[in-house]
Amino acid sequence: MSGFPLLLDVTARRVLVVGGGAVAARRAARLAEAAAAVDVVAQEASPQLRALGIPITEREFVDRDVDGAWLVFACTDEPEVNEAVARAAEQRGVFCVRADNAAGGTARTPAVVEQDGITVAITGGDDPGRSTALRDAIALALEVGDLPARPTRPPSHGSVALVGGGPGDPDLITVRGRRLVAAADVIVVDRLAPRGLLSTLPNDVEVVDCGKSAHRHNLTQDEINAVLVDRAHAGKRVVRLKGGDPFVFGRGGEELLACVAANVPVTVVPGLSSVLAAPAAATIPLTHRGVAADFTVVSGHLDPGRAPDTELDWAGLAAGPKTLVLLMGMERLESICARLVAHGRDAATPAAVVHRATLPGQRIVRAPLSKLADAARTADVGAPAVVIIGHVVDVLPALE
Numbered sequence: 001m002s003g004f005p006l007l008l009d010v011t012a013r014r015v016l017v018v019g020g021g022a023v024a025a026r027r028a029a030r031l032a033e034a035a036a037a038v039d040v041v042a043q044e045a046s047p048q049l050r051a052l053g054i055p056i057t058e059r060e061f062v063d064r065d066v067d068g069a070w071l072v073f074a075c076t077d078e079p080e081v082n083e084a085v086a087r088a089a090e091q092r093g094v095f096c097v098r099a100d101n102a103a104g105g106t107a108r109t110p111a112v113v114e115q116d117g118i119t120v121a122i123t124g125g126d127d128p129g130r131s132t133a134l135r136d137a138i139a140l141a142l143e144v145g146d147l148p149a150r151p152t153r154p155p156s157h158g159s160v161a162l163v164g165g166g167p168g169d170p171d172l173i174t175v176r177g178r179r180l181v182a183a184a185d186v187i188v189v190d191r192l193a194p195r196g197l198l199s200t201l202p203n204d205v206e207v208v209d210c211g212k213s214a215h216r217h218n219l220t221q222d223e224i225n226a227v228l229v230d231r232a233h234a235g236k237r238v239v240r241l242k243g244g245d246p247f248v249f250g251r252g253g254e255e256l257l258a259c260v261a262a263n264v265p266v267t268v269v270p271g272l273s274s275v276l277a278a279p280a281a282a283t284i285p286l287t288h289r290g291v292a293a294d295f296t297v298v299s300g301h302l303d304p305g306r307a308p309d310t311e312l313d314w315a316g317l318a319a320g321p322k323t324l325v326l327l328m329g330m331e332r333l334e335s336i337c338a339r340l341v342a343h344g345r346d347a348a349t350p351a352a353v354v355h356r357a358t359l360p361g362q363r364i365v366r367a368p369l370s371k372l373a374d375a376a377r378t379a380d381v382g383a384p385a386v387v388i389i390g391h392v393v394d395v396l397p398a399l400e
Contacts, residue, residue, distance in 0.1 A: 003108065007119065010036035014068050018061050018085045019075030020045040023099050027073045027109070028052055041065050042076075063088040072096040074105065111135035115142050143175050151183060151237075158232035160259050162252045164245040164271015167278060169358040170194040177269045184239040186231045188224065190250075192243030192384055206231075221251055225258035232264040244273040249299055249327055275325055278357035278386035282364045283396045292322030292392050300329020300336055300387070318343035323390035330383040334373035340389070341370055350393035355385040366393060 013036060017028045020042030029052055031038045040049065040056040049056065057065075061081060066072055066088045074085035074096060082098050086105050089096035098105030110121035111131040120138055122131045141147045161180045166172035173181070173194055181187065181197050184205060189195065191211030198207055208227055210219040219227070224240075231238045246252030246268055259266035275297050279286050286295040298312060317324060318340045329336055330353070341347045347370035355363040367375035369389055376382075 005110075005121065005123075007121070008071065010034050010071065012037055013070040014039060015071045015073070016041065016065060016069040017073045017075060018042070018065070018081070019073075019077070019099070020049055020056075020058075021075065021077060022046065022048065024073070024075035025049040025052070027075055027097075027099075028054060039065075039069075061085055063091075066092050066094055069094055071107070073099065073109075075099040113139045113142065115139070118142065142179075144178050154235055155237055157265065158235045158238065159265040159267070160228050160232050160238045160240060160255075161267050161269060162240045162246040162255055163242065163269045164250070164273070165190075165193040165197075165241050165243055166272040167244060167274040167281070167358045168192060168194055168356065170196040172272055172277065172358060173197070174269060174271065177271065180237075180239050180269065181241060183237060185236040186238045187241055188227055188231075188238065189241045190243050193241040194243075197241075206236075221254060225255055228255060229258060229262040229264055232259070233262070242271065244275070244277075245271040248273045248275060248297075274357055274384075274386050275327065278354040279325070279388050279392075281357045281362060282352060282354045282388075283398060284352060284354075284388050285392050285395060286323050286325065286388075288392050288395045291395055292390055294321055295323035295325055295390075296321035297325045297327065300326045300332055314339045314343040318345040321390075323388065323392050326387035326389070328383070329387050330376070330381075330385050333376060333387065336387075337369050337372055345369060345389075349389060350391055351387065351389045352393045353381055353385050353387050355381045357386060364398070366398070 010031065011034070015031050015036040015038050017024050017038060017040045024040065024042065025046055025048040028038050028040055028049060032052055032054055038054045040054060041061050042056060042058060043060060045056045045058060061084065072085060072089045072094055074082035076082055079100055082100050083104060086096045086098050090106065095107040096105045097107045097109050102108055108123050110123040111134070113120040113135050122135050122138070163177040163180055165177065186206045186208065187198065187201070188208045188210055189198065210224050228238055228240060240255060242250045242252065244250060252268065256266055256268065287293055296317065298317065326336065347368060349369040351367060351369045351372040353365045353372065353376045363379065363381055365376050365379045365381050
């Protein structure tokens with residue numbers, strides 16, 4: 001069939017659905033969502049159809065049922081009834097969609113994708129399976145930001161999204177995070193964020209690099225907050241792209257408070273923290289039945305001006321958690337391991353360093369706790385890395 005595609009406004013307009021089964025229920029539900037004045041004629045209505053709360057006349061179809069309708073759907077299980085519906089609609093100059101035989105009607109119902117204000121309608125002629133397969137593929141591409149669906153008109157107001165980018169591999173960002181990155185006007189990016197996504201952005205997207213590493217800061221936290229607020233006040237869609245999760249050693253809370261104080265709409269998109277991703281990438285379970293039922297996460301990037309023994313509850317860390325996970329601990333790994341042993345942790349406790357988890361060049365160093373720092377130094381493994389201490393390190397076979 002060749003035809004002229006249209007998107008119909010059926011708001012408050014009478015649309016007739018003939019039939020009481022599953023197909024009729026799906027069509028009636030979609031029409032109700034579009035605010036149509038839906039009337040149903042069916043010899044027997046299904047529970048799904050009744051649950052919609054729309055007017056239902058339970059009897060056989062008669063031609064005059066079409067009177068006053070803008071659009072008709074013939075959805076019964078009886079071809080002769082659907083043919084009669086289509087014929088009555090044709091006589092009255094009303095378009096009709098026939099569920100059992102598309103060629104027998106004067107209109108088609110396309111497979112539809114609706115997302116973020118975009119409506120895509122697909123028709124495969126009289127092959128609905130083909131349309132459905134293509135719709136699903138387009139829907140997936142839109143969801144993950146693989147299609148050029150970035151808005152070109154400026155938004156009504158600026159906004160900030162604090163997006164957790166995951167442990168580094170661009171494939172491990174959430175679907176929502178990927179979609180927000182694809183739609184952004186400004187990206188404020190961390191050093192450990194999935195920077196591979198930046199190469200997919202149009203040239204007019206502003207990228208602000210605020211990468212932080214030990215002893216090096218492109219921007220202070222106050223300057224980062226100011227950039228977020230300034231660009232949002234300029235009417236931009238701003239994405240603060242972070243490694244891991246915004247609220248796990250990511251200062252996302254400070255950035256959110258800055259946005260709220262400046263009356264900037266802000267949203268938080270969780271990300272897969274390296275706390276969870278790095279051990280999994282190294283086939284190390286943080287908990288395992290009969291081995292460890294708890295784990296504790298601490299930052300090893302501590303203030304060197306404070307007395308070592310007051311920085312953390314070393315005795316509690318040494319005796320308490322079955323599994324200990326250290327982030328940002330490579331610079332002080334030797335002293336951390338020594339303090340744990342000095343406060344009672346068994347020097348032979350299995351331990352591991354996972355370097356560049358999930359990224360090309362990922363490396364894993366395993367050694368007893370007292371020898372871990374030496375093993376990492378010998379292997380020339382440094383930051384970024386996650387340290388795992390506990391018997392879970394040896395539970396599963398190493399697959400690296």
